[in-house]
Amino acid sequence: MKIAVLTSGGDSAGMNAVVRSVVKTAIAKGCEAWVVREGYEGLVRGNAHQPTEGRPGKEDASFIYNLRFGDGELLKDGTGDYISGRSLKGRYIVRVGWDDVRGWFGEGGTLIGTARSVAFRTPEGRQTAAYNMIKEGIDALVICGGDGSLTGADVFRSEWPKHVEALKAAGKITDEQVNNHQHLRIVGLVGSIDNDMSMTDLTIGAVTALHRICESIDNINSTAVSHSRAFVVEVMGRHCGWLALMAGASCGADFIFIPEDPPAEGNWEDDMCKRIQSHREIGQRKTIVIVAEGAIDKDLKPIHADYVKDVLTDRLGLDTRVTTLGHTQRGGAPAAYDRIMPTLQGIEAVEALLEATPETPSYMVGISENKVKRVPLMEAVALTRSVGTAISEKNFKKAMSLRDPEFAE
Numbered sequence: 209m210k211i212a213v214l215t216s217g218g219d220s221a222g223m224n225a226v227v228r229s230v231v232k233t234a235i236a237k238g239c240e241a242w243v244v245r246e247g248y249e250g251l252v253r254g255n256a257h258q259p260t261e262g263r264p265g266k267e268d269a270s271f272i273y274n275l276r277f278g279d280g281e282l283l284k285d286g287t288g289d290y291i292s293g294r295s296l297k298g299r300y301i302v303r304v305g306w307d308d309v310r311g312w313f314g315e316g317g318t319l320i321g322t323a324r325s326v327a328f329r330t331p332e333g334r335q336t337a338a339y340n341m342i343k344e345g346i347d348a349l350v351i352c353g354g355d356g357s358l359t360g361a362d363v364f365r366s367e368w369p370k371h372v373e374a375l376k377a378a379g380k381i382t383d384e385q386v387n388n389h390q391h392l393r394i395v396g397l398v399g400s401i402d403n404d405m406s407m408t409d410l411t412i413g414a415v416t417a418l419h420r421i422c423e424s425i426d427n428i429n430s431t432a433v434s435h436s437r438a439f440v441v442e443v444m445g446r447h448c449g450w451l452a453l454m455a456g457a458s459c460g461a462d463f464i465f466i467p468e469d470p471p472a473e474g475n476w477e478d479d480m481c482k483r484i485q486s487h488r489e490i491g492q493r494k495t496i497v498i499v500a501e502g503a504i505d506k507d508l509k510p511i512h513a514d515y516v517k518d519v520l521t522d523r524l525g526l527d528t529r530v531t532t533l534g535h536t537q538r539g540g541a542p543a544a545y546d547r548i549m550p551t552l553q554g555i556e557a558v559e560a561l562l563e564a565t566p567e568t569p570s571y572m573v574g575i576s577e578n579k580v581k582r583v584p585l586m587e588a589v590a591l592t593r594s595v596g597t598a599i600s601e602k603n604f605k606k607a608m609s610l611r612d613p614e615f616a617e
């Protein structure tokens with residue numbers, strides 16, 4: 209079997225550990241391991257040309273060398289054209305070897321890249337992706353991304369026979385290729401710092417992002433105490449308040465705003481000020497309010513950190529600052545758990561691919577009660593969209609359009 213792995217959607221710490229684990233497990237089980245650069249966009253772009261030279265002494269066609277473990281032929285980095293010794297220009301679906309992913313579990317972000325692919329959202333784009341995979345003989349895909357990316361994988365799988373039929377009719381693939389590629393095997397792993405997927409206790413990258421936030425709030429705490437100041441800290445979480453809530457519990461916030469639980473009836477400004485005032489009256493020298501990026505009020509209007517700051521300044525006379533943690537939450541080296549969990553899940557993903565039949569559902573590999581588990585992917589997506597977030601889909605759309613007038617459904 210030829211197994212390819214790709215990362216999709218926003219990057220998260222632990223994605224490289226997924227790639228490493230899938231590549232090594234695939235090879236250990238006698239499969240060929242491939243990576244797709246730049247997410248689904250790479251599948252659509254495919255390989256404009258084949259490599260012209262092999263790497264001397266390498267049987268398993270290693271193309272992507274970790275810069276630190278490469279063989280000294282470094283050219284350019286960061287251009288997207290070269291990852292190390294070999295030009296990858298025009299090549300997005302790349303066979304890799306054991307050494308290519310050595311040490312990757314300690315690296316932040318995703319070294320094989322991620323992109324938002326407009327083309328893959330169209331049936332034509334997905335057909336091109338199928339063609340590019342069949343050309344390379346790939347019949348199994350591990351996708352690490354959020355619920356949108358994983359849903360895309362399931363759609364791709366269900367359409368696959370149709371794509372094969374169309375490619376055959378167009379004379380683009382041979383009868384042998386048709387026979388060898390009747391079905392696509394897929395498995396999803398959930399990479400998201402927001403911990404926003406049902407049927408898994410943790411998504412890959414959430415623990416690291418939470419730790420990053422805690423470090424920042426610890427730093428803010430010491431300067432806040434020094435000046436007796438208030439800080440409004442904005443954290444990520446467009447639809448999901450897990451990071452905000454857990455950060456509040458770990459660092460001691462006075463008030464927290466999350467999208468799933470808009471402040472109840474009445475005036476939240478009064479409620480917040482009353483509580484903070486009472487904390488100050490018992491001698492607290494600092495105030496921390498955490499606002500999730502997607503926090504909304506009961507009318508679904510966004511609660512902005514700057515507005516919270518104005519309320520604290522105007523009503524309580526607190527010297528207040530806003531700190532937006534932004535992408536510092538997403539980057540950087542993975543915490544230990546975001547190395548171990550993706551490693552175990554990568555192994556499970558390859559095993560699921562090897563056991564997959566046309567009848568088995570598309571699986572998502574998650575973790576539940578500290579055990580790595582396969583669950584039906586689309587069940588997890590459906591649950592995430594219904595009960596996973598307390599604001600309904602309709603309300604979510606309204607909230608998004610109030611926040612961003614250009615928001616398109």
Ligand code: F6P
Pocket residue numbers: 218219400401402444445446447501538
């Ligand atoms: O990965 C999800 C997320 O972290 C959200 O919480 C946040 O709103 C978003 O990514 C930011 O995405 P981008 O990097 O595209 O601005």
